[in-house]
Amino acid sequence: MNMQEIIRQTRAHFCLDCGKCTAVCPVNRFDPRFSPRLIVQKALSNEGGAYDDARIWSCVGCNMCTVRCNYNVSYVELIRHLRMLSRENGTELVYSHGGVTESVMHMMGKDDIKQDRSGWLPADIQVNGSGDTAFFVGCAPYFDTIFKDLNIKLTDGTIGAMRLLNMAGVPFGLLNNERCCGHDLLLAGDSNGFAALGRNNVEERRARGIKKIITSCPECYYTLKEDYPRYVDGWNVEVIHITEVPEIFKLKGAAMKKIKAAFHDSCKLGRHFKMYDGPRNLLTSLAGAELCEMENNKENSLCCGASPWMFCGSVNKQIQDERLRQAEATGADYMVTSCPKCQIHLTCAGMSGDGKYAGIKIVDLYHLAAQSLAQKENG
Amino acid sequence: MNSRIVVFSCSWDGWSCIDAAANAGMPYPASVTVIKLPCLSGIDAGLILRALEYGADGVLLLGCQPHECRHGRYGENIEVEFDKARQLLSMLGENSDRVRLARLDAFDGTGFIETVKSFNAALESKAKVTAATGNKP
Numbered sequence: 001m002n003m004q005e006i007i008r009q010t011r012a013h014f015c016l017d018c019g020k021c022t023a024v025c026p027v028n029r030f031d032p033r034f035s036p037r038l039i040v041q042k043a044l045s046n047e048g049g050a051y052d053d054a055r056i057w058s059c060v061g062c063n064m065c066t067v068r069c070n071y072n073v074s075y076v077e078l079i080r081h082l083r084m085l086s087r088e089n090g091t092e093l094v095y096s097h098g099g100v101t102e103s104v105m106h107m108m109g110k111d112d113i114k115q116d117r118s119g120w121l122p123a124d125i126q127v128n129g130s131g132d133t134a135f136f137v138g139c140a141p142y143f144d145t146i147f148k149d150l151n152i153k154l155t156d157g158t159i160g161a162m163r164l165l166n167m168a169g170v171p172f173g174l175l176n177n178e179r180c181c182g183h184d185l186l187l188a189g190d191s192n193g194f195a196a197l198g199r200n201n202v203e204e205r206r207a208r209g210i211k212k213i214i215t216s217c218p219e220c221y222y223t224l225k226e227d228y229p230r231y232v233d234g235w236n237v238e239v240i241h242i243t244e245v246p247e248i249f250k251l252k253g254a255a256m257k258k259i260k261a262a263f264h265d266s267c268k269l270g271r272h273f274k275m276y277d278g279p280r281n282l283l284t285s286l287a288g289a290e291l292c293e294m295e296n297n298k299e300n301s302l303c304c305g306a307s308p309w310m311f312c313g314s315v316n317k318q319i320q321d322e323r324l325r326q327a328e329a330t331g332a333d334y335m336v337t338s339c340p341k342c343q344i345h346l347t348c349a350g351m352s353g354d355g356k357y358a359g360i361k362i363v364d365l366y367h368l369a370a371q372s373l374a375q376k377e378n379g
Numbered sequence: 380m381n382s383r384i385v386v387f388s389c390s391w392d393g394w395s396c397i398d399a400a401a402n403a404g405m406p407y408p409a410s411v412t413v414i415k416l417p418c419l420s421g422i423d424a425g426l427i428l429r430a431l432e433y434g435a436d437g438v439l440l441l442g443c444q445p446h447e448c449r450h451g452r453y454g455e456n457i458e459v460e461f462d463k464a465r466q467l468l469s470m471l472g473e474n475s476d477r478v479r480l481a482r483l484d485a486f487d488g489t490g491f492i493e494t495v496k497s498f499n500a501a502l503e504s505k506a507k508v509t510a511a512t513g514n515k516p
Contacts, residue, residue: 098425100467103432107471114472145466146424149459 001081007043010078014071015040021065021075026303027058030318034058036065036075043078051085057093057311060319061187062267062303076187083189093188096312100146101184102193104139108179109196115177117141120155125162128171134208135162135172136215136224139180140340150347154340157364161216161242164286164370168247172214175204181223184308186231198232205237216242216366218268218339226272241269242366243278243338251286251373261289261368262332262360264323264346265301266339274299279338279365286369292330294323302326304342305349320349328360338365381408382436382502384495387426389419392443392485399488407495418450419443424463427478431468437502438464439495440480447485454482474505 007013021036022028028035034055043050050056056079065075087093095102107113120141121127140154147154165172182197204210215221218241225239242248263283269275276298283289296302305319306312324346327335337343346362388394394415400407412435416422419442427438440461445454457480465475479498483490 095425098423099429100423100425100463103425103428104467104471106432107428107473115470116472117470119470142467142470145463145470148463 001084003043003085006078006081006085010074010081011071012040012043012073012078015044015073016071017041018070020068020070021073024064024068026062026064026305026319027060027315031058031315034315039082040073040075040078043082051082051089052091056082056086057307058315060303060305060307060316063271064300064303067271067299080187080189083187084191085189087189093310095310096306097146097309099309101139101142101309102188102190104142104146105180105182105185105197106193109193109200111196111200113177117178118174118176120144120159121174122159125159126166127174129173131171131173132209132211133170133172134175134205134210134213135165136181136213136217136220137174137178138215138217138220138340140217142180143340143344147344147348150344150351152343152347152362154343154364156367157338157340157343158216158366160364160366160368160370163374164242164248164251164366165214165245167251167370167373168245170214170245170247173208173210175201175208175210177204179204181217181220181228183219183223183227186223186227187308188310194231198228198235201228202232202234206234210237212238212240214240214242214245216338218266219341222268222272241273241275241278243275243282249281249285252376259287259289259334260292260330260332261287261334261336262292262294262327262330263297263365264294264304264327264335264337264342265298266337266342267301267303269338270301271299282369283336283365287336287365287372289334289336289368292332294326294330296326304337304339304345306341306345316345317349320346324350324360332360334368335360335362336365336368337362340364380503381410382499382506383434384408384411384437384439384498384502385430385435386411386413386439386441386495387419387422388413388415388441389443390415390417391449392447392483393419393441395485396441396483396487396491399486400491401488403488405488405492407492408499411495411499418448420448420450420454420456422457422460424460424467427460427464428467431473431477436506437477437479437498439498440478441491441494442480442482444482444484476501476505
């Protein structure tokens with residue numbers, strides 16, 4: 001896509017130069033050299049070539065700017081396209097975690113792989129192999145291995161979500177050879193890698209005759225619902241988030257021991273889809289928690305501070321520290337999030353300062369809810 | 380046909396073995412590429428997978444014995460990253476033996492040659508199985 005088309009598609013030509021985007025940008029708060037407004041301005045200027053500006057890689061894709069923008073300039077889309085152009089022009093990138101996530105995503109994009117990715121699945125989860133509804137697991141099993149030094153188990157959240165569906169009597173199957181949704185490759189401008197994953201997921205869906213997908217991961221939800229219909233041929237699947245399944249809310253949670261929980265909105269579920277109440281209802285009604293709101297919440301929620309597994313640096317850490325401080329200030333016992341990546345990033349930030357974990361424990365929403373329901377059943 | 384092997388070697392005992400082999404004129408397959416790292420503790424599962432993603436058939440990590448590390452790292456990190464890479468490979472449905480870890484004494488040229496040759500033979504026999512059955516081992 002050329003610059004003209006990118007500008008038209010992302011509505012960048014509507015930019016009034018008002019600077020609200022920069023005023024609310026969490027990256028700009030800690031690194032004044034990064035300014036969404038200036039990047040839009042550069043993209044619109046006749047000199048062209050905003051894509052060779054190294055600053056485009058600092059954006060965390062939190063969508064704060066677009067929410068504030070009077071003309072709804074789609075800033076995250078713009079950044080994504082600029083990154084694609086930048087890659088096409090041979091930019092060398094710095095990956096976090098030694099690039100392991102990127103390599104795994106690329107290897108998953110191969111057509112002939114047969115993954116062995118269900119070793120973590122407990123025997124008591126009922127999986128229905130014949131229906132047309134599938135639960136999209138996401139990369140949590142891989143993250144468990146990659147981030148085992150952080151002492152977190154991300155499949156706990158996925159298992160929790162599946163337990164909730166089981167308890168609510170919603171049947172679902174699993175895609176045995178499910179690929180990563182490709183959210184991070186797309187955000188990092190790697191259109192070829194994303195296309196390979198998308199193509200294979202379409203094949204997998206076709207082979208199993210899947211018509212509906214339920215997922216608990218906010219980024220998978222966004223990508224499968226918004227990006228796949230636009231960029232991947234032959235998708236045609238109804239994608240719903242687990243908090244949109246009405247049966248779940250008919251379950252009654254335990255009120256064993258009242259806990260206080262601060263809810264951290266993920267950017268995708270929050271600002272992108274405006275789904276603020278579903279997860280909160282799950283937390284209060286099912287997990288039986290008392291909700292504590294952080295200083296920045298809902299639409300103003302602070303991002304967990306990381307780009308798609310690249311260029312993680314001091315600015316990202318400062319955003320994460322700020323978020324952890326806000327959570328601790330509420331006096332809550334737990335910081336609860338519905339996004340595995342938020343859990344990884346905030347846990348990592350919590351331990352990177354002095355090598356110790358954050359004062360507040362970060363847990364997954366679905367894990368907490370399922371645990372609380374199980375406690376009730378057991379008496 | 381020899382397998383393409385990438386060796387990540389530490390610059391101390393690991394490198395000294397390769398050096399000793401070269402000085403003694405002991406041959407090893409030309410498809411072996413050696414990348415020298417200051418210390419093998421700098422290795423990362425990402426780096427191992429990247430080599431495989433870019434077309435290597437196998438990755439050999441070559442380092443000092445744990446108590447010999449000149450950087451005082453004792454190499455716990457090596458085992459962690461090595462295990463991670465192997466686990467990720469088996470989840471991806473690949474052969475996890477495509478990554479191997481060897482810790483050798485200093486100047487053990489013969490040890491290096493033997494390690495490389497046995498690794499090469501193992502990779503080749505797997506490749507033959509794949510070619511014959513069409514399935515990945």
